[in-house]
Amino acid sequence: MDEMEEELKCPVCGSFFREPIILPCSHNICLACARNILVQTPEAESPQSSRASGSGVSDYDYLELDKMSLYSETDSGYGSYGGFVSAPTTPCQKSPNGVRVFPPTVPPPPLAQHHLLPHTGVLPPVPRNSCLTCPQCHRSLTLDDRGLRGFPKNRVLEGVVDRYQQSKAAALKCQLCEKSPREATVMCEQCDVFYCDPCRLRCHPPRGPLAKHRLVPPAQGRISRRTSPRKISTCTEHELENLSMYCVQCKTPVCYQCLEDGKHSTHEVKALGAMWKLHKGQLSQALNVLSDRATEAKEFLVQLRNMVQHIQENGVEFEACLVAQCDALIEALNRRKAQLLSRVTKEHEHKLLVVRDQISHCTVKLRQTTGLMEYCLEVIKENDPSGFLQISDALIRRVHMTENQWGKGSLTPRMSSDFDLTLDSGPLLQTIQQLDFVQMKVPAAPILQMEECCTQTNSATLSWKQPPLSTIAVDGYILELDDGNGGQFREVYVGTEMICTVDGLRFNSTYKSRVKAFNSSGVGQYSKTLVMQTSEMSLPSFGSKTLAAVAWFTFDSVSAHPDIILSNDNLTVTCNSYDDRVIMGNTGFSRGVHYWEMTIDRYDNHPDPAFGIARADVLKDVMLGKDDKAWAMYVDNNRSWFMHNNSHTNRTDGGISKGATVGVLLDFSRGILLFLINDEQQGPVAFNTLEGMYYPAISLNRNVQVTLHSGLPVPDFYTPGESEAAGSVC
Numbered sequence: 001m002d003e004m005e006e007e008l009k010c011p012v013c014g015s016f017f018r019e020p021i022i023l024p025c026s027h028n029i030c031l032a033c034a035r036n037i038l039v040q041t042p043e044a045e046s047p048q049s050s051r052a053s054g055s056g057v058s059d060y061d062y063l064e065l066d067k068m069s070l071y072s073e074t075d076s077g078y079g080s081y082g083g084f085v086s087a088p089t090t091p092c093q094k095s096p097n098g099v100r101v102f103p104p105t106v107p108p109p110p111l112a113q114h115h116l117l118p119h120t121g122v123l124p125p126v127p128r129n130s131c132l133t134c135p136q137c138h139r140s141l142t143l144d145d146r147g148l149r150g151f152p153k154n155r156v157l158e159g160v161v162d163r164y165q166q167s168k169a170a171a172l173k174c175q176l177c178e179k180s181p182r183e184a185t186v187m188c189e190q191c192d193v194f195y196c197d198p199c200r201l202r203c204h205p206p207r208g209p210l211a212k213h214r215l216v217p218p219a220q221g222r223i224s225r226r227t228s229p230r231k232i233s234t235c236t237e238h239e240l241e242n243l244s245m246y247c248v249q250c251k252t253p254v255c256y257q258c259l260e261d262g263k264h265s266t267h268e269v270k271a272l273g274a275m276w277k278l279h280k281g282q283l284s285q286a287l288n289v290l291s292d293r294a295t296e297a298k299e300f301l302v303q304l305r306n307m308v309q310h311i312q313e314n315g316v317e318f319e320a321c322l323v324a325q326c327d328a329l330i331e332a333l334n335r336r337k338a339q340l341l342s343r344v345t346k347e348h349e350h351k352l353l354v355v356r357d358q359i360s361h362c363t364v365k366l367r368q369t370t371g372l373m374e375y376c377l378e379v380i381k382e383n384d385p386s387g388f389l390q391i392s393d394a395l396i397r398r399v400h401m402t403e404n405q406w407g408k409g410s411l412t413p414r415m416s417s418d419f420d421l422t423l424d425s426g427p428l429l430q431t432i433q434q435l436d437f438v439q440m441k442v443p444a445a446p447i448l449q450m451e452e453c454c455t456q457t458n459s460a461t462l463s464w465k466q467p468p469l470s471t472i473a474v475d476g477y478i479l480e481l482d483d484g485n486g487g488q489f490r491e492v493y494v495g496t497e498m499i500c501t502v503d504g505l506r507f508n509s510t511y512k513s514r515v516k517a518f519n520s521s522g523v524g525q526y527s528k529t530l531v532m533q534t535s536e537m538s539l540p541s542f543g544s545k546t547l548a549a550v551a552w553f554t555f556d557s558v559s560a561h562p563d564i565i566l567s568n569d570n571l572t573v574t575c576n577s578y579d580d581r582v583i584m585g586n587t588g589f590s591r592g593v594h595y596w597e598m599t600i601d602r603y604d605n606h607p608d609p610a611f612g613i614a615r616a617d618v619l620k621d622v623m624l625g626k627d628d629k630a631w632a633m634y635v636d637n638n639r640s641w642f643m644h645n646n647s648h649t650n651r652t653d654g655g656i657s658k659g660a661t662v663g664v665l666l667d668f669s670r671g672i673l674l675f676l677i678n679d680e681q682q683g684p685v686a687f688n689t690l691e692g693m694y695y696p697a698i699s700l701n702r703n704v705q706v707t708l709h710s711g712l713p714v715p716d717f718y719t720p721g722e723s724e725a726a727g728s729v730c
Contacts, residue, residue, distance in 0.1 A: 008161050011135045012037060015175060016161050018192075021151040027136045028154050035148060038130045152236050152252070172218040174199050186215040194218055237262060246275040340423065347419060354415040362410070369402050443474045443517035443524040450530070452499070457535045458507050458551065458587060463499040464515050464527060475519045480526075484509035484534075504588020504616075504693055507551070509534050551594060552711035553587035553696065560584070561620040572601065573698070574705035580623040582630075584614055585696035585710070589666060593720040595712050596696060597663045597676075600656055602705035603637075609704045610634035610643070611662050612686075613673060614697035624699035631687045632699070633675045635662070640677070642686045652683035662706075664696065667720055676715065 010017050012033035019031040132141045144150055173181035174196035184194035188204060190213040195204055204210055233253070235241045241255035249267040258264045376395055382388055444467045452463035462479060479493035484506045493500045505511060510533050514526045554570040561581040565574050575581045598611060610624035612632030618624070625632035625643030633642050637655040641648045654677055656662065663676035673687040698706065714720060 004164065008157070008164055016165065017154075017157055020154040020157045020161075021148065022154050023132070023134050023139075023151060024141060025134050025137050025139045027134050028157055029135065031148060031153075034132060034151070037135070038132055038143075146236070149239075150236055153233070155233050176203055184218045187218050187220070189214045189216060244272050245269045246272050344419070344421065347421065351415045351417070351419075355413065358414050365405065365410070369406070372398060372402055441472050442522040443472050443519055444470050445525040446477065446498075446515050446517055446527045448515065448527050448530050453530060453532070455532045455534050458505045459501055459503040460505060460511060460513070460532050460534065461499070461501045462513055462515070462530065465498060466517070473519050474517045477515055477517050478523070479515045480513065481505075482512045484511050486512075489514065503556070503586050504590070504695060505534050506590065507534055551587055551589070553585045553596075554710070555583050555708060556586035556695075558586075559616075559620075568707065572705065572707045573700070574602070575700055575702050578701055578703075579621070580610070580699040580701050582614070582618060582620040582622070582624055582697060582699045584616075584618070585708075588616070588693045588695045589613075589668070590691075590693045591668045593665075593667045593669060593714055595663065595665045595714050596708065596710045597661050597712060598698065598706040598708055600658055600660045600662070600704070601707055602703075603656065603658045603660075604703040606637045607701055607703040608634045608636040609656075609698060609700040609706070611664055611675065611698050613664070613666060613690075613694040616693070616695060618697065622699075624697055630697060631673055631690070631694075632697070633662075633682065633686060634699075635677070635682075640675075640682055642683065644687065650683045650686070654680075654682060663712075663715070665714065665718065666690070666694065667718075669720055679715065681717075 008016055010020070010030045010033055011027070012029060017028060017030055020028045021031050021034060022028055130143045130147070132143060133139070134141065172184040172187075172194050174184045175181070175194050176199040177196060182196040182198075185197050186200055187194045191204070193204075195215075200215075204213070204215075233243050235243055235255040235258060238255050238257045241257050243253035243255055245254050245256070245259060246252070247254050247258075247264045247267045247269050250264065253272055254262070254264050254269065259269060376399065379388065379391065379395060446464040447467055449463045449465055452461070454461050460481075464477070466474065476494060476496050477498065478491055479500050479502075480489040481492050481502060482489050489512070492502050510531060513530045513532060514528070516526045517524045555566055555573050557564075557566050557570055560566070560583040561575075563575050563577040563579075563581045564583045565576055566572070566583075570586075573583055608623075610632040611634075612624055612630060614624065614630040614632075618629035619627045623632075623634060623643075624630045625634065626646050628645040631642075631644045633640050635641075635656050637657060638653065639655055640652050642650045656677060661676075661678055663679070665674050665676065667673075668690070671688055671690045672685045673690060674685050675682045696710075700706065
């Protein structure tokens with residue numbers, strides 16, 4: 001029952017309700033607290049304007065009025081509002097639930113007259129034009145001549161408060177202590193308030209009218225409260241009448257006199273007992289639903305507490321894994337350090353070996369040179385000319401030879417003392433700085449939004465979203481469709497958007513679709529499979545003849561190059577660039593026989609536009625047919641060529657001009673493509689062995705403007721489905 005305690009406390013004083021009254025907004029407030037927060041306003045003035053203009057009464061006047069309430073013999077609400085007495089410097093405070101209490105504007109009687117007030121057992125009269133603001137919903141309520149007595153008393157809430165307090169076995173607390181209530185030592189039976197010794201001496205002195213009050217121990221006071229008889233609910237307008245009926249329109253209990261001469265005389269009323277049982281049943285049903293929600297909340301709290309334990313366990317495990325990974329990196333770095341140090345040691349030993357070998361070699365040569373020099377000096381000292389000349393030539397040759405040996409770089413060190421090794425640690429340090437966590441889990445399966453998925457003719461639009469509360473990063477999505485015949489799925493979209501329209505599907509076919517998400521950790525699970533049905537192809541008729549099924553289409557503004565300019569509901573196209581730009585139709589074809597034409601609306605400076613078909617991923621910034629994704633015929637004012645993968649073939653005389661018509665015929669029954677200019681076939685069959693999905697396409701620059709005419713019947717001279725040799729004229 002501890003959770004219920006906040007429901008039993010007044011929003012103004014923060015203590016348990018004492019004599020609660022029900023405001024028209026259905027909120028409750030202590031009778032004494034309602035008295036304390038009354039605001040007196042002039043005629044036709046709201047409480048807000050009254051406070052804004054000033055009432056002439058200070059906060060200290062309000063404090064005096066509160067003291068008067070404390071000394072009143074029958075005012076039982078002062079105990080919950082006694083905080084102002086203990087804090088006179090801040091008389092306008094907030095209750096524990098944060099509701100601000102505004103002081104009244106009624107000036108109190110002189111303090112000297114407080115002890116002369118008669119103990120009549122009723123509250124002082126409410127000033128005229130008084131307003132009351134609900135402390136919870138802040139709704140302003142204007143009091144009538146009955147004042148606070150016009151509000152019904154909540155006897156049920158009062159009984160619940162009494163029962164709750166009786167169930168508490170803890171020591172009774174003082175009702176006037178402001179912050180930390182001390183244990184109560186006495187209770188005044190007349191004031192119905194529990195006091196500690198300091199508050200009793202300050203607020204309930206044993207003199208004056210208060211000297212007649214009877215103070216009893218707190219336990220005895222609790223018993224007296226428990227045994228006090230329950231008051232019978234009476235009508236607020238007719239105090240002598242008991243409430244016996246229930247007004248359905250006003251939703252309030254009324255008495256018989258209210259029905260006879262009151263405002264409820266024309267309202268629908270029902271027996272009080274019947275409505276009591278009915279509302280109890282409704283409250284019970286509502287409580288059952290709320291109880292289910294509370295049970296779910298408890299289970300959710302258990303789940304959250306289990307998550308706390310799992311988070312702690314996973315945190316310890318993750319920290320251990322992180323330490324192990326960092327230790328592995330440090331160990332690998334130490335191994336590499338040892339390898340690099342070994343290389344430095346080898347380089348060091350090699351340099352020393354080379355230098356020491358050169359020192360040894362040079363020392364031997366120097367000793368030989370020195371010996372030769374000393375020998376020659378001794379020979380020079382000889383005075384025998386003939387003996388000197390016998391050996392002088394040989395000595396001279398030896399000296400020159402020795403001198404030449406020293407002059408061939410022998411006095412240059414063979415090895416530098418510097419180490420030509422530089423450790424490139426920059427990339428590794430940068431990598432260490434960029435070392436961070438990556439997403440460890442693949443994304444969850446996306447959820448297809450059925451209400452936004454639809455089909456239209458031979459296109460399908462699919463929309464999806466991530467599961468609620470999913471925090472796993474997603475880099476993109478993969479949308480897959482089957483071939484419309486129950487075949488294998490194929491990817492039709494890869495990207496970050498969560499809505500996609502797939503054009504060029506087969507008419508009157510059933511497609512299955514699914515989507516999955518991916519990130520750096522991998523690809524997630526598929527969504528549920530969605531089955532969609534495309535529409536039937538339209539059947540044009542000419543006179544009494546109904547032709548084979550054909551497809552109407554327009555130019556596709558979404559996939560077009562940015563330089564393309566469309567008009568006439570995407571049927572007319574031109575370009576704002578001098579370079580060729582490609583645009584495709586919004587419908588693709590994979591079977592059947594299709595024929596469409598384009599009228600040349602403008603043709604300046606003899607450009608060479610290209611007409612044909614293309615795959616969905618054709619290049620858009622070059623002439624149609626330059627890559628292997630397009631099959632086209634480009635034509636100027638005199639001749640035309642067929643082109644695929646930048647290969648030009650079948651030059652044919654005959655060009656176009658303003659007003660000319662270019663026709664394209666695609667026959668999947670034969671797998672061929674041919675072109676017409678002004679209703680005459682231009683050259684032989686342009687391409688054959690065509691299969692797969694193709695889109696109508698053209699390329700043009702700013703000197704050309706054409707208008708599309710789709711869904712046309714096949715020309716009369718052509719018979720679909722008949723075999724013919726490649727290259728023959730139809």
